[in-house]
Amino acid sequence: MRLAYINASRIFKVLALTIVLGISAARAQSQTPxxxxxxxxxxxxxxxxxxxxxxxxxxxxxxxxxxFSSPGVPRLxxxxxxxxxxxxxxxxxxxxxxxxxxxxxxxxxxxxxxxxxxxxxxxxxxxxxxxxxxxxxxxxxxxxxxxxxxxxxxxxxxxxxxxxxxxxxxxxxxxxxxxxxxxxxxxxxxxxxxxxxxxxxxxxxxxxxxxxxxxxxxxxxxxxxxxxxxxxxxxxxxxxxxxxxxxxxxxxxxxxxxxxxxxxxxxxxxxxxxxxxxxxxxxxxxxxxxxxxxxxxxxxxxxxxxxxxxxxxxxxxxxxxxxxxxxxxxxxxxxxxxxxxxxTTMNKKRPFGSFATEEHALAARKIAEDGIVLLKNKGNVLPINLNKAKTIAVIGENAVKMMTVGGGSSSLKARYEISPLDGIKARVGTQANVVYARGYVGDTTGNYNGVETGQNLVDKRPASQIMAEALDVARKADVVVFVGGLNKSDNQDAEGADRQSLSLPYNQDKLITELAKVNKNLVVVNISGNAVAMPWVNQVPAIVQGWFLGSEAGTALASILVGDVNPSGKLPFTFPVKLTDNGAHALNAFPGNDKEVTYKEGIFVGYRWAEKHNIKPLFAFGHGLSYTTFQYGKVTADKKSITASDKITFSVNVKNTGSRDGEEVVQLYISDPKSSVQRPVKELKGFEKISLKPGEQKTVTFTVDKSALSFFDAAKHDWVAEPGSFEALVGSSSADIKTKTTFVLN
CATH class of the missing domain: 3.20.20.300 (Glycoside hydrolase, family 3, N-terminal domain)
Structure with a gap:
């Protein structure tokens, strides 16, 4: 009897221990690694x-x-x-x-x-x-x-x-x-x-x-x-x-x-x-x-x-x-x-995203409208007055050619792409008659990496006949919108090869010159991601930089041309008159040979080179016009001198003096007139895009510290701000400074 009790007790303890161990093991297994x-x-x-x-x-x-993929660890x-x-x-x-x-x-x-x-x-x-x-x-x-x-x-x-x-x-x-x-x-x-x-x-x-x-x-x-x-x-x-x-x-x-x-x-x-x-x-x-x-x-x-x-x-x-x-x-x-x-992939709170939605279409359109640059508008040819312009001639291959396909790795299969011609037609509706002529024939292909545009742009007529048709259409129109520029073919705006010339391809310069002769209300829309030469610039009253605008290209461009949206884009690079106005080309330092290239121009890239050598650009860095006008007050500083640990704030009042809503990009440049090393005439160190109603005024402020005053000292391998007098310059482009003030770094 006693032996049975002892055995039962041992069995109970073993069972109890097994249960405890089992629970512990289960808990261990349920714990997340x-x-x-x-x-x-x-x-x-x-x-x-x-x-x-x-x-x-x-x-x-x-x-x-x-x-396009690399493996994870499926086992884990x-x-x-x-x-x-x-x-x-x-x-x-x-x-x-x-x-x-x-x-x-x-x-x-x-x-x-x-x-x-x-x-x-x-x-x-x-x-x-x-x-x-x-x-x-x-x-x-x-x-x-x-x-x-x-x-x-x-x-x-x-x-x-x-x-x-x-x-x-x-x-x-x-x-x-x-x-x-x-x-x-x-x-x-x-x-x-x-x-x-x-x-x-x-x-x-x-x-x-x-x-x-x-x-x-x-x-x-x-x-x-x-x-x-x-x-x-x-x-x-x-x-x-x-x-x-x-x-x-x-x-x-x-x-x-x-x-x-x-x-x-x-x-x-x-x-x-x-x-x-x-x-x-x-x-x-x-x-x-x-x-x-x-x-x-x-x-x-x-x-x-x-x-x-x-x-x-x-x-x-x-x-x-x-x-x-x-x-x-x-x-x-x-x-x-x-x-x-x-x-990314292991983040359980990662959102699900969305694809090719109406919301994204509106975003693409807004960005496009915000970035289109009005380069020139002599005589206020733009915006097009639909009460007066009953016939609008749209001319140029780029008015119909799809631009989302091609260009290299950024080539896309877009859900849709609204061409400039279709965008203008849709916006104008019955308010005006929109007629189209090709004007020139460029790249008629429509296939890149297996993505096909579905367009047939082949036109076997003689170039002279195609141009004559365009001139005839332009002659009868109230306003002419020429849509040309570059495309995403090799040796234009495309990965893998550089352009061969600053000039427009496909004899467009000749066509634009002739169009200007037959119609004084000519708008040139340049579609490109690069600067181009414009030998006809003084003959054409209105010029728009249209970029590659994506799915909503035509809608965005039309909204600018007819004035639904006031243009507010500014150039992110300089348009030179000729290639040798650019430092790399002036010094014969682009592209180098297939083994070596030396950046002989050093820090003098873009507007820095033009200003150093007093070269007037075709259109300056930061340039962009509006359908309204802006007035700048005098820039002021919150202090006259600072130490290396200080910050300084500049303020300027900007007023919309025109008759319609508009946006202006107020730009701050810093100049170091006396330096122990060669420095640019001025350098961008701040900008702010503001929206103003007619008659409205806003104060724009910029706060900078010594980093905005510094240059890189290679010998010290460090940034250096030298004590002395500096200038703060505020304007609407690098070439249009409205007001300036001086201050001292102690």
Whole structure:
């Protein structure tokens, strides 16, 4: 009996212990692993995920598995990373291993205006709206890395890719890129700012080594990237194709390790441009994290697993297994990629996004309207008075040609694109008769990367007959709107090749000259992302810079032409009269040869060069007219002198003295008349876009500190503000200064 009791007691204890242990085990199993716990700091989640990964899983994560994706860790529930072009809209889907279209029927996006147009808004709110809208489209398509925006500086008007960038001024680019990034990333999509750095020409971009002094590098070509990192909090940066200091920029010791990570504290991912990686050892040690596009068709070299042969794939694994390199650098790369995943695909609060919606159409239209620039308006030809103009002649190929297709990686399959002709017709309705004539024949193709416009622009008539028809139509009209400029064909505004000339192609200069002779009410609309020569400028009363405006191009342009919207865009780069008015070309320093290019003009890019040499531009940086007028008061400062730790605030009253609502971009420039080093005549250091009703007045204020007064001292490798007298200049463009004041830095 006693033995039975003892055995029963032991059994009870064993059962009890088993139950307790079972409960404990169940609790342990129900606890969320650290890497899956949203409540844990991202750093802890990264370390927990990293220690669970195998060597092969780590290697797999740092290179592509398809044209646009890299693997996650399926075993751990970490999703793949999916990238997408581009900066102006979400690229259509392509096949896994090929550039050919995947044939989806639901990937037609909203096309937003090119980034030159966004920069021309000089409006930070527009940049935020742009980023937010584009981020929503990327998120809806389940992309977590958006390959944009681009912020390379406009050094020459011949760079084929300038339309994807934000102009010639580092301050303007810096101010526009920051809200763009924040807008994108609030959707759980990483902005991948490109192309870092010194990618300022296309034709020799894969082989050219850029020679530039440190002062020029830091003052002109790096500020927008620095702002993207330190103010915008960009989660990714893309390296450029070219070389600097003899190393390709996708694995460049000086740019990626020394500047980007050590100086700026960048914690994000460095992504290679497609085909931009050339060396395993440099890719390991010089700051690259993710390799894409090597042997870009994905199937080269006769190997069935082409992606395993990337520089950061099997070759890297072999070096580790042989003991030639360790895993420290690999772990750092994987940490950064995991951080990106936890900010994007692993973020449970990530919104769902939306795609090609009416809301996005309205955003695209608003940005386009805000960025269109009225360059000239002699005799108030614009806005078109529909009470008087009963016949409007629209002339030019660009009035009907689709511009969302082509141009390189930013080519889009848009849900729709409203042409300038259709936009004008829709707005005018029955108020006037709109007639069209071709005028010239340019590029009649309509296919890029398998995306087809569906347009048949072939016209086999003699050029003389096509021009004669246009002149006849123009002669009978009350107003003529010529819509021409560039397109996105090779050697125009397109990736992969530079322009061959500043002139308009397809004999447009001759046509415009003849149109001006037969009708004095001529409006020239230049569609381009670059400056063009205008030998007919004095013969044409009204000129509009129309950019590549995206899906709502025609609607936005029509609203400006008829005056529904008052133009308020300002040029983000200088229009030179001739090519040699640009510093790079005056010094025969563009594009260099296929191996070397030296930036001989140094810091004197754009308006800085023109002002140094007293060259009058065709249209100045910051220029843009309105249908109303503005009056500037006298600028004042809140103090006469400051110390290096102080800030100074400038104030100026601006009044709308015209008869209609309008927006004005008030611009602040700083000048250092007496310096120990050569400095620009003045530099942009502030701007504000304000809206004013007729008779309304507002006070605009700018607050700056010593950073606005500083230059980069290469010997000290630091920014220096020298004591002395400075000038603050306020105006409506770099060439139209309205008021100025002096102050002293003690």
């Amino acid at each position: 650290v890497y899956l716990d949203d409540n844990q700091p991202i750093k802890n989640r990264v370390e927990d995920a990293l220690k669970r990964m195998t060597l092969k899983e780590k290697i797999a994560m740092i290179h592509a598995q398809s044209k 529930g970490i999703p793949d990373n999916w990238t997408t072009d581009g900066p102006h809209g979400i690229r259509p889907e392509v096949l896994w291993d090929e550039w050919s279209q995947a044939g989806w029927t639901n990937d037609s996006c909203m096309a937003f205006p090119a980034l030159t147009c966004l920069a021309a808004t000089w409006h930070k709110d527009m940049a935020m709206l742009y980023g937010k809208s584009l981020g929503e489209e990327a998120r809806y398509r389940n992309k977590n890395i958006l390959l944009g925006p681009g912020v390379n500086i406009y050094r020459s008007p011949l760079n084929g890719r300038n339309f994807e960038y934000m102009g010639e001024d580092p301050y303007l680019s810096s101010q526009i890129v920051v809200p763009y990034i924040k807008g994108v990333q609030q959707n759980g999509v990483a902005a991948c700012v490109k192309h870092f750095a010194l990618n300022n020409s296309e034709g020799n971009r894969n082989t050219v080594n850029v020679n530039v002094d440190d002062r020029t590098l830091y003052e002109i070509y790096l500020p927008a990237f620095k702002a993207a990192v330190q103010e915008g909090g960009a989660w990714a940066i893309m390296g450029s194709y070219n070389l600097y200091k003899g190393q390709h920029c996708c694995h460049n010791e000086y740019l990626l390790n020394n500047i980007l990570r050590k100086e700026w504290g960048f914690e994000g991912v460095v992504v290679s441009d497609w085909g931009g990686v050339h060396d395993t050892h440099q890719a390991i040690f010089n700051g690259l994290d993710m390799e894409f596009g090597t042997w870009t068709n994905g199937l080269s070299k006769g190997k069935s697993k082409a992606y395993d042969n990337y520089y950061l794939a099997d070759p890297y694994l072999a070096l580790i297994n042989s003991g030639q390199v360790g895993t420290k650098e690999l772990d750092e790369k994987v940490r950064r990629i995991l951080r990106l995943s936890f900010l």
